[in-house]
């Protein structure tokens with residue numbers, strides 16, 4: 001009997017939160033904010049596994065039907081100019097996993113969407129599958145040991161119109177680096193490598209792990225001095241004209257989540273979660 005009960009899966013906390021927002025009408029209030037042309041959201045994906053390709057496709061369909069998806073660069077320009085379209089969203093990926101090339105990019109292309117790929121340069125340079133998996137476990141702190149996109153694949157995506165940004169050289173917690181030359185190597189060094197390998201200007205940066213404690217004012221001043229014009233966290237929130245361009249908010253999204261959960265975060269329903277002062 002106990003076994004029977006255990007087989008019935010309880011809805012996740014996030015799903016319950018989504019039902020709560022809908023049933024209380026809070027979602028409607030939050031959505032009104034998103035309907036405004038003054039706010040933009042940026043989605044942060046990492047890995048799209050083979051068994052998540054269909055679910056990811058549903059995310060993209062939902063975005064195509066309900067949002068204005070822009071390349072990140074265009075979204076930032078529109079934000080600055082005060083000419084954002086209604087419900088503006090940009091899509092980004094961090095780290096540089098092979099599944100982005102294999103599963104995400106073809107789906108994005110089908111919908112005519114572009115994305116910004118924040119690449120960890122030491123990972124992109126690995127040729128051996130075993131080494132890539134070991135790097136993934138040790139440097140990204142992921143147990144699944146994923147493979148990397150190669151420079152050739154990144155150049156191909158860049159040629160398709162995807163923007164390439166930097167996500168450091170080795171994916172460290174930048175705020176823990178005391179030595180300024182190491183910090184420079186991670187931030188400026190990775191930009192130079194990307195510009196050499198991809199052949200385009202690199203102006204966007206996202207800092208590893210993405211939470212408030214992973215980045216500080218000292219790190220951001222190095223990011224600014226290295227010539228980047230924008231920097232992205234992994235902290236949920238609305239971006240508007242007053243958002244610090246070196247601390248843009250992004251919504252971490254799992255491609256396996258149901259569309260209702262994606263919508264909850266797009267509507268600002270999860271902004272209480274990990275939000276810190278600007």
Ligand SMILES: [Zn+2]
Nearest residue numbers: 094095208209
């Ligand atoms: Zn990362």
